[in-house]
Amino acid sequence: MLGSGCECRTAGASNTSGKVGNISDLQGRGSGPGRPGDAGSLRPMRMSALFLRTLRDDPADAEIDSHRLLLRAGCIRRVASGIYSWLPLGRRVLAAVEGIVRDEMDAAGAQEVLLPIAQPLDLWARTGRDATYGPLMFRLADRKEAGFCLSPTAEEAITALVAGEYSSYRDLPVNLYQINWKYRDELRPRFGLLRAREFLMKDAYSFHADTDDLRRTYAEMYAAYQRVFTRCGLTFRSVEAQAGEIGGDVNHEFMAVAAIGEDDFVWCTGCDYAANVEAARRHGRLHQEVPAVDAPVDAPVDAPERDRVHTPDLPGIAGVAAHLGIEPSELLKCIAFDVDGELGLALVPGDREVNPYALTQALAPRSARLYTDDDFVARPDLPKGYIGPDFTGAALVVADPLVGEERPWVTGANEVDHHVRHAVLGRDFRVDLWADLVSVVSGDPCPRCGARLSVDRGIEVGHVFQLGTKYAEALGAAYTDADGHDHPMVMGCYGIGVSRIVTAVVEEHHDDRGIVWPDALAPFAVHLVVLPGKGDTAAAVVGAAEALYADLRAAGVAVLYDDRDASPGVKFADADLLGMPWRVTVGAKGVARGVVERRRRADGTEDEFPLLEAAARLASA
RNA sequence: CGGGGAGUGGCGCAGUGGUAGCGCACCUGCUUUGGGGGCAGGCGGUCGGGGGUUCAAAUCCCCCCUCCCCGACCA
Structure with a gap:
């Protein structure tokens, strides 16, 4: 499967190296001037000059x-x-x-x-899409009242x-x-x-x-x-x-x-x-045994006669199941749809949903769509929530193969506040057409290989x-x-x-402290943090950081230099939030030992370089 | 479009009829310095807009605007 790692491929035309995690991947990125969306090359930047204000609190x-x-x-x-x-x-x-x-x-x-971006509506009228896009398009008129849209x-x-x-x-x-x-x-x-x-x-x-x-x-x-x-x-x-x-x-x-x-x-x-x-689609029984259209199915011999039950004010699957003490899968769901102006019913188990696209596909070239609230208003004879598969007004009954199992169903009685039990396929209702109708859920069999499907x-x-x-x-x-x-x-x-x-x-790519940019997308490759501290060594530390910054710039490394007069905690917290791939710290501790420290944002691993070699090592790391 | 919630300083929030506040951020000074330190002093707000009630409105009433969340064919 596809991994989350960055492919071993450089991001820009001027790259010279192709190693994963290479700082120089960030060098010279960008394209020629003048294109929308072109920010030019990744120049190094002092944080004191960067147009940036981080927020400590989450925006509401x-x-x-x-x-x-x-x-x-x-x-x-x-x-x-x-x-x-x-x-x-x-x-x-x-x-x-x-x-x-x-x-x-x-x-x-x-x-x-x-x-x-500004396009004449006339152009869109030629394909009819000015109408189909409708209010989804931003529209405007010029001073002559000619219509335009934003593409x-x-x-x-x-x-x-x-x-x-x-x-x-x-x-x-x-x-x-x-x-x-x-x-x-x-x-x-x-x-x-x-x-x-x-x-x-x-x-x-x-x-x-x-x-x-x-x-x-x-x-x-x-x-x-x-x-x-x-x-x-x-x-x-x-x-x-x-x-x-x-x-x-x-x-x-x-x-x-x-x-x-x-x-x-x-x-x-x-x-x-x-x-x-x-x-x-799931691997349904259509792939194994397809009942002939309109063919009667033998009812189970021991199926009891169907009987009506009172289910007051329970137009939903979950309510009926709870009321009768059964599982939703034991109910037969009857979904009304319109097919070329006639009423159709789509039958699926109660724990399943009809895939409207599958229905449309199954009935093509006829035009089918599920009923909307307006459709129900126009058909007061149709008891929404209590429809049964034998509703007399239905011109077409389509069922998913999952309904073909030989067992009795609980389903609507075609009368408000009533359902029926022990409705049996072939004896109590018919099916005109079998088709894969249900939306796939996790655990369904794959239509190609039969293995388990997953929904994500x-x-x-x-x-x-x-x-x-x-x-x-x-x-x-x-x-x-x-x-x-x-x-x-x-x-x-x-x-x-x-x-x-x-x-x-x-x-x-983030954690609880902030963003973790992949190397190929990071605004800067290196986040250079200077911690001058107080005392005699402060000037030397700043001097070392300034020198490293200059050297990294010269080496073409995209470096963000936190030269602000801020506390270590503030600088580290911002570095974590901004999420550059590498954080390089020049502090009194390290400088005293002649080293700078490097930390990988993605996994927190750290290492050190001798101060004098740092620029060269970082540029070629 | 339906339902719910919210508009008060850059961000997060309190303030239910009587002088507009707090934390963060920002500015100044001192202090501190390897994980958002401390002290002191500051700057900054037409309280979304308009209208109304009232001696007095962020607060009450009406209208409008904006923003956020949920839903918008599954019976």
């Missing part, structure tokens, strides 16, 4: 560790809900992530562009751009990317940078003559993504995702494993199967799609083939949440 509105620590460490400050300023330390981390992304995108053959993504803009430039199969393929701010007016921004309304995203778009060519680039980008997240120090999994309504066949999400993540994903403990909860939470840090021709057709991105025929270009798109990675990294 920060709920998760990464948000709390990024605020306390002075990396970010909130400006509005879901909108943040990036201060120098945070800015450097963001730039480091950008550098890695840029490095891998360039290596994968993608070319960097920069598209406008939430850029398929339209890039496709229109390519359509205007390229028209021949000889031009293809081409893969373009940008790193730019994106805007989504989220229903509920939360968790700091995790669900923000303004966020930095790398979005790439590839254009191809055919699907085979798309698949080649898709595979290359997939591999590049794995390198990006590995280099960022994230523990992650790539998972199969549900093909959304946006179009496209194959797509994968990259999930950083995190308890506070907003997305569940499923992975197999026995093979490499992994999928998000929408796309995930993650932060979606990347997503790759094979889009197909939807956008090319809508925006006229076509090419002429060798025979002179026109075809729409086949597209892929590939996103990475750059600012979200920063939060995901802190979630994974």
Whole structure:
């Protein structure tokens, strides 16, 4: 599985060394000037001059560790809900992530562009997405009342751009990317940078003559993504995702494993199967024995006749189970859905939930969706909470194979405040269609190998799609083939949440004292602390620290020098909070013995160097 | 959008009708110096905004704004 360590790969073009934990990995990081999200090289800095104020107390509105620590460490400050300023330390981390992304995108053959953030709504009308995005888009009007939006993504803009430039199969393929701010007016921004309304995203778009060519680039980008997240120090999994309504066949999400993540994903403990909860399926009985559609099933001989029980004011599974003294799994849950305007019922055991995506998939090409509260209001004959599988108004009954077990069920009586016991498949109710319907839970069998599946939470840090021709057709991105025929270009798109990675990294790499930056992302490689003390030796200690600082600068080491007039406790606490990979202490104790001390933030291990050799040793450590 | 909570100095908080406070941070001085030390003295607040009640409003009433949390198809 994927480890959390930093891959043996340097972060910037000017690196000369590739050893893990090498301070020089931080040298010269950054890219050329003028790009959004480019902080330039990592210059050394005196802490007395750094724009930084650390917070001793936790901000009251920060709920998760990464948000709390990024605020306390002075990396970010909130400006509005879901909108943040990036201060120098945070800015450097963001730039480091950008550098890695840029490095891998360039290596994968993608070319960097920069598209406008302010985009005309007309452009979005051409694909109809101005309507589907709806209030999720920030909208504005210019002085002539022309509509604009702040780009939430850029398929339209890039496709229109390519359509205007390229028209021949000889031009293809081409893969373009940008790193730019994106805007989504989220229903509920939360968790700091995790669900923000303004966020930095790398979005790439590839254009191809055919699907085979798309698949080649898709595979290359997939591999590049794995390198990006590995280099960022994230523990992650790539998972199969549900093909959304946006179009496209194959797509994968990259999930950083995190308890506070907003997305569940499923992975197999026995093979490499992994999928998000929408796309995930368990190994159901469909794979072994599939009852014929509408086939009667023999009832167990000894099943008692079904009988009604009074269950007043108990429209929920848990309440009914408790009332009757049975397990939720003994109940048959009947979920109402709409299929092309008719009522359908989905049957699953009471301890299971219907996966709405699985239902939709099972009934395709018919259009199916679960009932909402409004639907129930429109159907007062349907006793929500007391629906049984034999409800006479149901045009279609779909059941998960878990319902095919030969046993009696407790289920709704189709009458408010009443359930029935001993409802038996084949005798008391029918099933029109068997389909995998339940959401996967931990412990379910893997659909590929049968081993145990596990459900975990993650932060979606990347997503790759094979889009197909939807956008090319809508925006006229076509090419002429060798025979002179026109075809729409086949597209892929590939996103990475750059600012979200920063939060995901802190979630994974911190302790109770502060952030523990991975080497590849740290704002500085070395946090140099001077402890002059009082007395005759103070000047000598400061002199030694100043000399070491100068030498490290000369050696090109990214060093943050805590030259403040503060107590040792304050300096050490701040060093722990800020989380640079190495802390180097020049104090009276050490200087008296002619040494400086070095401490690894990640594990607390310490060692010493002779004062005179310190700069050279640290620069090449 | 529904429910809940909160807006008082940079951060964390107290203050329920009568002169706006505490801790941290910040400034000055002294002291201390290997894990957020001590003493003394300071700077800093339209108490989210508007309206109202009152002799008097951070405090009571009305409206608005902002922020946070939970939920927003599982019967």
